[in-house]
Amino acid sequence: MPTIQNPRLAGLACIRCDRRYEVADHSTGCPACLAEGRPMNLECVYTPGESTGVDQPYLRPVTLGEGRTPLLTDIAGAVPGLDVALKWEGANPTGSHKDRFSAVVVSRALCAGYEGIVAASSGNAGVSLATYCGRAGLRCEIAVTDDTPARVVELMRDLGAEVVSFPRSEHRWEHVAAYRDSRTMLPVTNFVVPPVGSSPFGIEGYKLVAEELLADRDGRAPEWVVVPASRGDLAWGIHLGFRELLGADAVPRICLVEPFPRVAAVLAGADLYATFPGSTRVMPSLGGNQLAAQAVEAVRRSGGQAVAVDDESVLAETRRLWRAGFPLEPSSAAGLVAVSRSLAAGTMTPESDVVVVATAHGLKGM
Template sequence: MPITHKPFAGLNPRVTGFRCIRCGILLPVADYLEGCPACLDQNRPASLAVEYREFPASLDQLADWQVYSDHVTLGEGNTPLVSLEDLASETGIGSLHLKNEGANPTGSHKDRMSRFVVQRALEAGAPTVAAASSGNAGVSLAAYAAKAGLGCVVVTTSEMNPNWRRAIEMHGATLLATETPERRWQVLADRVRVGDWYPATNFSVPPVGSNPFGVDGYRSIAFEIFHELGTSACTDIIVPTSRADLLWGIARGYRDLQTAGLVEQPPRIHAVEPFGRISKVLAGQDYRGIFPGHSALTSIGGSTVTYQALDAIASCKGTAVVIEDEAAREDQKRLARCGFYLELSSAAALTGLRKLVAQGVITSDAAVVIVGTSNGFSEFQPFAHPIAMVG
């Protein structure tokens, strides 16, 4: 059931409600924290998307395309889109760009989501926001909550990277640890359902996407890429993916551009994963299943699939590609030698590109954008050798 808080006074006036991405039902504006209630009743969980009555004729005022035209901000967005000519030649494609989301204030794409979650929490009169997170989402939410003067709780595990832990605590948020990643969702669910916390992330099993107000923020990546490259200079976008908030947001952004008549055909949008989950569902398995696996790519780990991943891939004629940890480590080094130190899970986008080229999915005339979801400065790795000493 939806949870209705205070009125939506600051909402973009073009917003008419929330539409289910699976069954298509249109619902009034409210806080649907577990996705579409009709699909949930059928045990077919699916996310809801912000519905707009129309879109502007241009991207001159990007705020007019977003759920909140005015919101809490730390200066997120408008991240660099950098040409990687050497890597384009190395991978055998026409052109390659990196959308460097690590340049956001807290170092990841999550800032685009946190701004709208916190804005809605303020509007709703919710005193505390919360997330189940292993790192980037928790740091981002803690920062934006601090900016807004809200309380913040991040439910994690005892294995959390100490760099992320320090950042979250420095922002004044509370950390709670559970024995397993799955238990985080139950802790979050219990407190959300009694009204103690306003959630940024999913807590349902099987999962849906994160808070739909927040996921709407990822559409802006598509708008920025289109604004800078236009249509013909982008044929494929490659996105490191777990439960597909970012993947879906970019895909939806391009579909909205198409609806507005600004794009004739959106680029293909591909998901990169560390072990088969989405790819298995695309091959016929039930998206509600459990797909266990182990990987060092923790930011895109997890054993579940969301319906929004399938919707994003189908709507933009993409696919999912599985990559190996060691190949991602090599590409992390390769990108660093180009000047971009990305988190391992972010560098996986380049690894996915290589594999898609090898499979013939991406051809030599392609114009590709890889999304670097976060920088590598928060990574914690022990060093095998000491720093060289000088006299």
Template sequence: MLRGLRCVRCGTSAEPRHDTLGCSRCRAQGVPSALVADLDLTGVDGPALWDEWSRRRPGLWSHRELLPVEAGKAVTLAEGGTPLFEAAGVLVKDERRNPTGSFKDRFFSTAVSWARQHGAATVAVASSGNAGVSAAAYAAAAGLESVVVTTEEMDATARGLVRRFGGELRFGSDAEQRWAILRENSDEWAVLTNTSAVPVSSLWVGIEGYKTIAYEIVRDLGDVPEVVAAPVSRGDGFMGMWLGFQELLALGVVSRTPRMVAVERYPSLTRALREDADLPPVVDDPGPVEATSISNPQATAMSLRVIRESGGTAVACTDADLHRAAERFGRAGVGVELSSAAGLVAADALRRDSRLSPADRVVAVVTAHAANQPGTLS
């Protein structure tokens, strides 16, 4: 079923790879772009497959037919199967319920499963928090070593969890040096599960895990929402969800796809849309940012492509915007990491600008639990 990889920008095909350098053709043109899985769905009976999925216990690996690892070889901690419910005026896709408290567990279940299947001994990741914790947890479950490259700003809770899971912490002087450390050690570490080349995305196989969020939204809603809004940094989850909706459309399970809305801390995608750019620009760093999960000053061509293909948009926000939205979620009993309040910020902005109709259903993807970033709680 896996034909290979394809570039999300130019469509060039490639063989499945362990690196995260993206499409060589686009990079040569000065527009770094990601590679994602190219599945051959010919002959798949979509309605029958959907019916089969509906009879299984909810979870990521209940969708094993469209994932690139044999289910019997999966490394799983019972991730996925998270609820969809209404709160604060939006439909919340509650990814806090995953084993380490974030949606990163979908990525690392598939990525670490694939790494172990291909003989890797060590999983390496650059992270400010959630990804590192998840990578270390799943590596531990797989019996693999893990290395998390971070900076001194990493929260003490995240550091403690990485170490609790047996992971090794290495520190760069800043976010950019983390990528350099990954590149310098790529031969030793074998599988780099997130990007070592900026601004590209992470390992294609991990992105496949995020498709299951889209499957679950359609299952629980019984339909496709008009809008899906999510916090976006590199856009791995954003692209994964879009791939999932596209697959359901191709299989005849749904008749349309949603508008995808990227919520960003820096207005990189916002500027790219306004300027009709191929590659989102680097935004000048305004100083310390509390919403560290979406703190990259340059977005990816991959995220931009999702927005354009889906007819969506980007919404830039401030830490203050996120705090207000997180407090509203809190008053509804939903404790979210600061960046995870982004979907509510987007819904408010779109309604204020009359870009939503009263009947439009907005799914806000809550990517992580408030307890994952205790330093922002006051």
């Protein structure tokens, strides 16, 4: 049975101004907000109808068995003083949450008649997209930076991707931007400065994290969902899922985890489109000095918070977790450090009901 577009997918809407657009690949986000110099991503809109869970833009999507990842509870001593649960996204086919995104964007590319996809990634997204393109028989081009670990580049190539390398992150984005009007290669990751985020179709795949969490907890939403973030695709997608299932007033609070203050700075009054100083050596998945507005909205609309965590603490936590049987990559272990910080700050208490999204396993060496 072929992949088809959901007949109830009615269009896309701007997250900020709510202007509506037809179903198409608006890879620079809302044209009206972009023209005002305030880029903003779009979200999928569906006509009401029968649905057993969150709406998805493609039916019978390309799949390798992603999702339905385990919720690991009873993690004694994972965070002293708090019994957190881990949503173990490392159990996805290529070891990260990106497989949820890939399944949907590759389905989008197939249904819209593209020959392949192009993306900027130095890690999990590139490996995941290469794998799903292979499954779907699509071409895959990944733009990496020269400091991407050779092992990761080899993985992408072994999976059939064409890998092109650039000195700096901006150069990757320029490369992807050259495909913005292509009818053969679909750009699926951000190339706009300031960033908007990734394909809104792919982000829909992250709504399933919310659906699975409710299913695993007998319909009970957690108080906090802790999500490591760069441009906030995952955090925004999880928020969208909860909003769809519970209503905007009953969503869990998003605790967004970042390697230095970006969202935290904006919440404290900084300009959303500023360049935020800081860097990280051990959390490359969470890097970047500019923000996408969707990351801030996930926190604001859920009454959440943003917590910055430092490399040294994250490395120490990663080592501890590996030896306790949880081989998380440092960008994921960062979530547990954020919980410890929140306990110390009093924004979480030992009674808080917290789920940490453990975004990727560490065995790829990222």
